[in-house]
Amino acid sequence: MFRLFGAAWRYRGFIASSVVNEFKSRFSRSTFGALWIILQPLAQVIIFATILSNVLAARLEGVDNKYAYAIYLISGILCWSLFAEIVQRCQNVFIENTSLLKKMHFPRIALPVIAIGSSMVNNIALLCVVMVILPILGVYPNVHYLWLPLLIALTVALATGVGLIVGVLNVFMRDVGHVMAVVLQFWFWVTPIIYPIKVVPDTFKASLAFNPVAPLAMAYHDVIVYQRAPQQSLVLVAVIAAVLLLIAMVLFRRASSEMVDVL
Numbered sequence: 001m002f003r004l005f006g007a008a009w010r011y012r013g014f015i016a017s018s019v020v021n022e023f024k025s026r027f028s029r030s031t032f033g034a035l036w037i038i039l040q041p042l043a044q045v046i047i048f049a050t051i052l053s054n055v056l057a058a059r060l061e062g063v064d065n066k067y068a069y070a071i072y073l074i075s076g077i078l079c080w081s082l083f084a085e086i087v088q089r090c091q092n093v094f095i096e097n098t099s100l101l102k103k104m105h106f107p108r109i110a111l112p113v114i115a116i117g118s119s120m121v122n123n124i125a126l127l128c129v130v131m132v133i134l135p136i137l138g139v140y141p142n143v144h145y146l147w148l149p150l151l152i153a154l155t156v157a158l159a160t161g162v163g164l165i166v167g168v169l170n171v172f173m174r175d176v177g178h179v180m181a182v183v184l185q186f187w188f189w190v191t192p193i194i195y196p197i198k199v200v201p202d203t204f205k206a207s208l209a210f211n212p213v214a215p216l217a218m219a220y221h222d223v224i225v226y227q228r229a230p231q232q233s234l235v236l237v238a239v240i241a242a243v244l245l246l247i248a249m250v251l252f253r254r255a256s257s258e259m260v261d262v263l
Contacts, residue, residue, distance in 0.1 A: 015110050019117045041081050041126055045073045067137040068225065074130055075224035076193035079217045082123040082152065083159040084184055089115035090163025091180055094171050094259055101260050108256050112164055120156065130224075139224070147223045147230060154237055155216055161244025168248070168255050171262055193217050212240045 093111045094101065101108065127148070131141065170176040191213050192200065200208070208214045215237055219230035 015114050015117065018110075018114045019121065022114070022118055041077050042129075045070065045077055067139075071134065071137055071139055072196070072221060072225050073194060074133070075220040076191075076217050078123070078127060078130060078224075079151070079155055079220040080188060080191065080193050080213070081126065082119060082155050083213055083216075084188070085119040085122065086116055086156065086159035087163040087166065087180070087184065089119060090160065091166040091170050091177050093167055095174075095177075108259065109252065112160070112167065115163075116156065116160055119159075120152075123152070134224070139227070142227055144223050144227060144229050147219065150234075151216060151219050151223070151230075154234060154241060155213075157241035157245060158212055158216070158237065161241055161248050164248035164252055165244065168251050168259075171255070171259050187211070187213065190214075191217050192221075212237050 090112050093115045094108070097111050101111075134140070166176055166180050170180075190207070191211060192208070197205070197208075197218060215230075215232045215234060218232060219234060222228050222230045
């Protein structure tokens with residue numbers, strides 16, 4: 001694992017320039033350019049808020065703000081968009097860069113690092129916009145917002161573990177990517193992002209213990225919506241993320257020598 005990190009560090013210039021070039025290519029012919037980074041998730045918030053706010057806003061207890069449900073959605077999507085984007089980009093990162101892998105000599109671990117870096121830049125840009133929007137909605141940052149870097153780090157670690165495992169398997173079994181797309185859709189709806197945890201039936205709440213993204217989403221809600229420290233322990237999430245990362249690194253190291261031949 002340390003060798004992989006060392007190789008990525010030696011090629012940090014290549015990784016940084018690749019992230020920059022990706023942004024330039026994505027938005028070079030776009031009228032709104034980098035604004036699409038924030039327009040797409042905010043559009044999702046508006047859609048959900050418009051459709052569901054009348055149903056769920058009254059049940060958002062403990063928040064005296066008419067925009068409470070919109071803020072709840074924003075904080076949940078901040079978490080989910082980062083997790084889902086990293087997983088989706090990592091699962092196809094080797095397949096999409098087949099020609100690069102065959103023509104250039106560089107550490108293969110650089111490709112998922114580039115994908116993760118781009119996803120983090122997108123999420124940080126969205127977070128900056130959210131920090132501007134929240135005071136307009138009557139919510140002002142406090143000391144508990146210092147939890148956000150830790151929550152982002154845990155989300156990135158968990159998503160990287162899942163995404164890299166799926167990405168390696170997808171090289172050898174292409175159905176894995178299609179299955180993961182369905183899994184992510186299901187995963188979104190079984191995570192308390194657009195609905196408060198209090199409206200979930202008790203029989204279903206027990207299943208949330210098997211969903212490592214659920215405590216992360218609830219922690220985002222605690223910090224941003226309820227203006228308090230996370231009310232649930234994040235130790236188990238950290239352990240799961242560490243285990244998945246270890247499995248991903250071992251799997252990647254064993255499979256990396258065969259990837260180019262299979263691709």
